[in-house]
Amino acid sequence: MNITIKDVARVAEVSVATVSRALNGRQYVAEDVRARILKVASELRYSPHHAARALSSRRTHTIGVVLPDLYGEFFSELMRGIDHAARERGLHLLVSSCHGSLAEQRDALRATPGRVDGVLVMSPFLGSEQSLDEALAPDVPAVLMNCAGSPRATVLNVDNYGGAYAMTRHLLEVGHRRIAFICGPADNFDACERLRGYRDALATVADAAAPWTVEGAFDEASGYRAGEAFAQGERPDAVFAANDMMALGCLFALRKAGLQVPDDIAVAGFDDVPMARYVHPALTTMRVDIASLGARALQLLLQHPGLGGDDATPGDASALVPQLVVRDSSAVPERRMG
Numbered sequence: 001m002n003i004t005i006k007d008v009a010r011v012a013e014v015s016v017a018t019v020s021r022a023l024n025g026r027q028y029v030a031e032d033v034r035a036r037i038l039k040v041a042s043e044l045r046y047s048p049h050h051a052a053r054a055l056s057s058r059r060t061h062t063i064g065v066v067l068p069d070l071y072g073e074f075f076s077e078l079m080r081g082i083d084h085a086a087r088e089r090g091l092h093l094l095v096s097s098c099h100g101s102l103a104e105q106r107d108a109l110r111a112t113p114g115r116v117d118g119v120l121v122m123s124p125f126l127g128s129e130q131s132l133d134e135a136l137a138p139d140v141p142a143v144l145m146n147c148a149g150s151p152r153a154t155v156l157n158v159d160n161y162g163g164a165y166a167m168t169r170h171l172l173e174v175g176h177r178r179i180a181f182i183c184g185p186a187d188n189f190d191a192c193e194r195l196r197g198y199r200d201a202l203a204t205v206a207d208a209a210a211p212w213t214v215e216g217a218f219d220e221a222s223g224y225r226a227g228e229a230f231a232q233g234e235r236p237d238a239v240f241a242a243n244d245m246m247a248l249g250c251l252f253a254l255r256k257a258g259l260q261v262p263d264d265i266a267v268a269g270f271d272d273v274p275m276a277r278y279v280h281p282a283l284t285t286m287r288v289d290i291a292s293l294g295a296r297a298l299q300l301l302l303q304h305p306g307l308g309g310d311d312a313t314p315g316d317a318s319a320l321v322p323q324l325v326v327r328d329s330s331a332v333p334e335r336r337m338g
Contacts, residue, residue, distance in 0.1 A: 022037040061117065119301075122145040132150055176332065179208070224250065227249065239268070268283070270285055287323040287325045
């Protein structure tokens with residue numbers, strides 16, 4: 001027996017139009033009603049004919065996601081948030097990684113027309129705004145994440161500057177004065193904003209040491225190399241890494257060298273990936289609700305008129321504000337406080 005949309009509407013006690021809006025991920029459907037419809041559709045094993053739907057509505061019910069990488073806890077959490085929000089709305093995902101290459105990002109975006117209804121793009125490459133604008137298809141709604149901006153798409157960023165400023169101020173306020181910073185990639189928007197926040201916060205305290213920066217690449221290996229260098233040479237009071245993965249690599253190198261964290265040197269990171277709370281000592285960091293970043297980006301995308309929304313004006317969305325999470329890795333030893 002073939003289950004039809006009319007059967008779903010009858011069992012869910014709603015109109016066929018409401019079922020259609022719920023299954024298509026459109027707005028104007030109460031969340032409890034949407035949940036009931038999705039539950040009924042699942043129980044009845046209703047499977048809409050996607051090819052027919054696409055022909056009649058000119059929609060694929062698929063969202064494209066183009067990311068700079070898929071490796072690591074940050075991207076895993078980001079995809080979890082996007083996927084959960086998409087599944088709630090009956091949408092599918094087409095995911096592509098550009099592996100840090102602008103050319104691959106361009107190729108992925110140019111392949112989207114006709115295959116997806118909208119696209120989420122994380123494009124942290126500084127100086128790439130023109131290339132991004134040229135690659136975005138004019139008839140495919142887009143939301144950009146962690147990006148310097150584009151006049152053609154809504155932009156959703158994390159307040160990287162404010163988060164780094166707050167972390168540096170915290171380290172200063174608990175007594176650290178020689179604070180080293182492990183940078184992210186020099187051409188990365190997030191990394192540059194976090195470096196700017198660190199520098200500006202240091203400048204607020206007269207007796208703080210001059211900025212002390214070390215090259216990094218947002219991965220554990222570069223954090224480990226920085227930790228080795230600190231262990232073998234001049235040591236700061238504290239190390240603030242531009243993301244948690246570098247902080248974790250640094251922490252491992254320091255402990256392997258026989259140094260005690262935080263007694264010999266404090267360590268802090270940024271992002272609050274799940275692993276940060278389970279290492280020893282647990283990592284002080286700036287918490288970014290990474291899954292919520294993904295979910296919110298999808299919600300913003302669905303507000304586009306082409307996807308059933310009513311927001312016709314692209315612009316910057318309110319930035320996500322990271323929260324300071326103080327754990328054992330950043331305490332000041334009593335002997336230094338005395």
